[in-house]
Amino acid sequence: MSFLYLIILLCCYFLGAIPFGYLLARQSTGLNILEHGSGNIGSTNVGRIAGKHVALRVQILDMFKGLLPVAILLFVSWKEIISMPDYFIFLAAFATVIGHNFSLFLSFRGGKGVNTTLGATILLAPLEVVCAVLIYFLIKKRLKYVSAGSIALAITLPIAGVIFHCEKMLLAYLLLVCLMILIRHTSNIKRLFEGEEHLG
Numbered sequence: 001m002s003f004l005y006l007i008i009l010l011c012c013y014f015l016g017a018i019p020f021g022y023l024l025a026r027q028s029t030g031l032n033i034l035e036h037g038s039g040n041i042g043s044t045n046v047g048r049i050a051g052k053h054v055a056l057r058v059q060i061l062d063m064f065k066g067l068l069p070v071a072i073l074l075f076v077s078w079k080e081i082i083s084m085p086d087y088f089i090f091l092a093a094f095a096t097v098i099g100h101n102f103s104l105f106l107s108f109r110g111g112k113g114v115n116t117t118l119g120a121t122i123l124l125a126p127l128e129v130v131c132a133v134l135i136y137f138l139i140k141k142r143l144k145y146v147s148a149g150s151i152a153l154a155i156t157l158p159i160a161g162v163i164f165h166c167e168k169m170l171l172a173y174l175l176l177v178c179l180m181i182l183i184r185h186t187s188n189i190k191r192l193f194e195g196e197e198h199l200g
Contacts, residue, residue, distance in 0.1 A: 004082070005084070005088060008069075008073070008088075009091060009095045010095075011069070012069045012093075012095040012099065013096070013099040013104075014099060015065050015068065015069055016065055016066065016095065016097060016098065016099025016100040016116060017099035017100065017102075017103040017104050017110070018065060018099075018103075018105070019041050019103050019105055019110065020041075020061040020062055020065070021033060021040075021041030021043065021058045021062070021111060022034065022041045024046065024054050024057055024058055024061075025041075025046050025049055025050045028051070028054045029049060029050050031049060033045060033046060033049055033050075034106065034109060036049050037049050040111055040112060041058075041106070041109075041110055042058070042062070042112050042114070042115065043056070043058040043059040043062065043115060044146045046058045058115075059115050062100065062111070062115035063116065063118055064119060065096065065100070065116060065119065066093070066096050066097065066100075066115070066116040066117065066118065066119025066120035066121075067119035067120065067122060067123065069092055069093070069096055069120075070089065070093050070119075070120050070121075070123050071123060073089050074089065074123060087169050089124065090124070090169055090170070090172070093121065093124065093173065094120075094173065094176060094177065094180075096116060097113045097120055097177060097180060098180075100113055100116040101116075101180065101184060112150065112181060113177070113180055113181055113184055114150045114153065114154075114181060117154075117177045117180075117181060118132075120177075121157070121173075121174075121177065124170060125157070125160075125161065125166060125170055125174060127160065127164050128160040128164065128174060129157070131156055131160040132153040132154075132157045132160060133153065135149075135152050135153060135156045136149040136150065136152060136156075137149065138152075139153075144199050145192065145198075147185055147188035147189075147191075147192065147197060148192060150188075151181070151182065151185055151188070151189065153181070154181035155178060155182075157174045157177065157178050158171060158174040160174075161175075
């Protein structure tokens with residue numbers, strides 16, 4: 001991999017690492033969100049601490065920071081400005097998710113990556129993302145747990161990829177982001193099985 005590719009991946013990581021949840025919650029309430037609620041910078045915890053309007057802004061920004069690098073790389077590839085191997089766009093998308101989940105700006109703490117994953121994936125696998133989001137809302141409405149919806153969303157991504165016969169590299173990427181979301185929800189999964197998960 002060339003030096004240029006490494007620079008691009010680092011830029012994707014640093015963009016993903018911008019902790020919008022932390023920044024907007026601090027701006028809105030003066031609180032360090034890492035010390036309140038679940039200690040997570042994602043929109044769900046922001047909503048509990050700073051309210052729905054702030055949470056919506058965080059959700060949009062977290063999705064946008066996933067979308068932006070993928071959109072730029074697809075454009076430069078389409079215009080043949082930079083010649084990239086086919087797998088590189090998936091590495092770049094995943095680097096953005098890693099940045100969100102393990103932000104250098106927060107001593108490698110971060111979110112659980114659902115919104116950033118959706119933003120990074122929507123242009124790469126639109127049908128799979130739409131299916132996953134629909135499943136998220138169905139499960140959330142049925143069980144009343146955001147975490148259950150997020151877990152179902154993660155699992156749906158690669159399953160939908162198989163159903164829609166996506167290419168192998170895309171399927172590998174969908175499996176990877178699914179695994180990352182599940183790993184980040186380990187504590188939620190434990191609480192769900194123990195009946196101690198927080199509603200909403």
